Amino acid sequence: MTANGEPILEVEGLVKHYPLTRGVLFKKQIGAVRAVDGVDFALGRGETLGIVGESGCGKSTVARLLCSLERPTAGSVRFKGEDITRLSGRALKAVRRNIQMVFQDPYTSLNPRMTVGDIVGEPYEIHPEAAPKGDRRRRVRELLDVVGLDPDYVNRYPHQFSGGQRQRIGIARGLALRPEVIVADEPVSALDVSVQAQVINLLARLQTEFDLSYVFIAHDLSIVRHISDRIAVMYLGRIVETGRDAEIYDHPTHPYTQALLSAVPVPDPDARERRERIILGGDVPSPTDIPSGCRFRTRCWKARERCALEVPALAVPDVFREGGGPAAHDSACHFAEERRVVPPEDPGGPEAPQATVNGNGPG
Structure with a gap:
C-alpha cells in the first residue's frame, strides 16, 4: 500500500545484471555488472516518487526496466497487478501505451530528420487505435499548446528550438497516448536553472490536468523535493532509504x-x-x-x-x-x-x- 491507496505500479526484487565475457568465438562469462541489485517500491495513483543518487547508482537502468526497454535479470514490475516483465507482443504493446518515458537529453532524444509534428504524432502511428488518422494533426497541435509551445511549430525541426523547448516537445510526445504513468529520467539535468524551474512547474501542472503518476529520477535533491511526494535514495544498485519528502529532507x-x-x-x-x-x-x-x-x-x-x-x-x-x-x-x-x-x-x-x-x- 502507498499513501495514495492501492499502487498502480509495484516493483519487487528488481535485478539487472550485465554479463562480462571473455573470448571471441567461445565467450565465457567472467563476471557481471550489477547495475540494479534488488529494488522494491510502489507508486500510488497521482503520486510522484523521486529516485535520487549518484551517477552510476542504477537510476536510469530502473527507468528502462519500468518501461520494458530492457528485460530484468530477476524480479517483477506489476502494472495494475499484472507482471509486465512476462509480457511480449501485443500484450506488452498495450501496456507500454500506459507507461511512457521522458528522456534525459533533449538534444539526442528527438530525431533531427523529423518535424515536431511527426515526432509528437509518431505514437499514433504505433498505436493507431489511440486517435483516428484524420484527427491526429489537431491532437498534435493541442499537445504543443498544452506544454506551452506555439501550435504553428508543427512544421519546424528540433534544431530550431532551445533545450527547454525540446524537452517540452519530449513531454508532449510522452503525453500523446494519455498514459497513466510517466517515467522521467533526469528530465531537467541538461537545462539551465531558470528553465529547470519552468519544466518542473509544467510537469506539476500536467500531473493534475492529466491525472498522472510520476517516477521522477534525478541526482539533484533540491529539484526532487519540489515535485516528489515520496523519495527513494539509491546507492550502488539498491535503495538505502525511503520515505515522505519531509522525512527524508528534515529527518x-x-x-x-x-x-x-x-x-x-x-x-x-x-x-x-x-x-x-x-x-x-x-x-x-x-x-x-x-x-x-x-x-x-x-x-x-x-x-x-x-x-x-x-x-x-x-x-x-x-x-x-x-x-x-x-x-x-x-x-x-x-x-x-x-x-x-x-x-x-x-x-x-x-x-x-x-x-x-x-x-x-x-x-
Whole structure:
C-alpha cells in the first residue's frame, strides 16, 4: 500500500545484471555488472516518487526496466497487478501505451530528420487505435499548446528550438497516448536553472490536468523535493532509504542520505555558514565487485564489523520503531541515527561543526 491507496505500479526484487565475457568465438562469462541489485517500491495513483543518487547508482537502468526497454535479470514490475516483465507482443504493446518515458537529453532524444509534428504524432502511428488518422494533426497541435509551445511549430525541426523547448516537445510526445504513468529520467539535468524551474512547474501542472503518476529520477535533491511526494535514495544498485519528502529532507537516518543532503546548495548565507558539511572519502565501489554486507560501509564513518558481515534490511530501524515520528521510515543501516544536516534558519543559532569523512572512522 502507498499513501495514495492501492499502487498502480509495484516493483519487487528488481535485478539487472550485465554479463562480462571473455573470448571471441567461445565467450565465457567472467563476471557481471550489477547495475540494479534488488529494488522494491510502489507508486500510488497521482503520486510522484523521486529516485535520487549518484551517477552510476542504477537510476536510469530502473527507468528502462519500468518501461520494458530492457528485460530484468530477476524480479517483477506489476502494472495494475499484472507482471509486465512476462509480457511480449501485443500484450506488452498495450501496456507500454500506459507507461511512457521522458528522456534525459533533449538534444539526442528527438530525431533531427523529423518535424515536431511527426515526432509528437509518431505514437499514433504505433498505436493507431489511440486517435483516428484524420484527427491526429489537431491532437498534435493541442499537445504543443498544452506544454506551452506555439501550435504553428508543427512544421519546424528540433534544431530550431532551445533545450527547454525540446524537452517540452519530449513531454508532449510522452503525453500523446494519455498514459497513466510517466517515467522521467533526469528530465531537467541538461537545462539551465531558470528553465529547470519552468519544466518542473509544467510537469506539476500536467500531473493534475492529466491525472498522472510520476517516477521522477534525478541526482539533484533540491529539484526532487519540489515535485516528489515520496523519495527513494539509491546507492550502488539498491535503495538505502525511503520515505515522505519531509522525512527524508528534515529527518534523514542513513549516512549516505545525510551526505547527499549536506551537498545541496543553501540560498540563505547565514544558514549556509551554520550547516554541517559531510565529505565522503574514497570512490564508489565498482558494480562488478560489490562490498560484502552493507555496500556503503567502505565510505561510511559509522562502519563496524557487523556492517561487513550482515546486509542491512530496508525497514524502519528498531531505535525509531516504538517512538514513531518522522524518523520512523525505512532505512537500510545497522546504526541508523537521525541527523539534521541543514539547521533551521535561525540567525541566532549555534554554528554547526564541519564533519569530514574518510571512510574509515569519524572525521
